[in-house]
Amino acid sequence: MRDGRRNKKTVNGKLSPRFAKKVIRKTAKGNRIESYGNAKRAEKIWRRAYNAIPEPKNQFEQSVWLEIFLGDIFFSSQIYAEALPFFQSAYSNISGKGKSNPYVHLRLGACLLETGQHDEAIDHLWRAYQMEDRQFFRGTDLKYLDFLKSNLNLSM
Structure with a gap:
């Protein structure tokens, strides 16, 4: 508890609006950095955002985008065995965002x-x-x- 408030990541089975915005900001920052050609730094930012999402990650649609970005890092480097689990996770996300x-x-x-x-x-x-x-x-x-x-x- 900080200042009498709880810092909740989820509300009713979804990411809280505040936490979801934080994830979106980090994702966008990673996208900007990657567009300037710094894939390694972008990967670190995306991983931090992804790791901050609570388990089970496949419950939250925000995971799909981060899994795609992280998978693409490995795919573009032709490290397919490392990319595969990210795309499998994106596909199996219960939000349906990966399957569609x-x-x-x-x-x-x-x-x-x-x-x-x-x-x-x-x-x-x-x-x-x-x-x-x-x-x-x-x-x-x-x-x-x-x-x-x-x-x-x-x-x-």
Whole structure:
């Protein structure tokens, strides 16, 4: 207790408005720093924000964005085995924000493919494709779209 007030992170199963704003500010700060090319420093800021979110983290939608950012740090460095758990956590978030996000499916599918889990990769890459279409794959390595096409006999 500080000054007679409790510093609560959650209210009724959600992050308190005050704490949620703090997480959003830290996330935005990490985004700014990362946009200037300092991924290591951004990662530290995102990790602090992520670690501050109470357990179970998959209960809070704010976790999804931080998991995406942290996963992308490893994905862009081609450390797919490290990126994979972040995208799996984002996908399994009970808020539904991960399951309805085509980017989560794309990155999860890519990580699964890169770690040799082809059947699961097909499932998530197909979901990303269904949610968006092949244009969505343009900013990524086309091998993921080619893999999907060859495994589902798609003519695109």
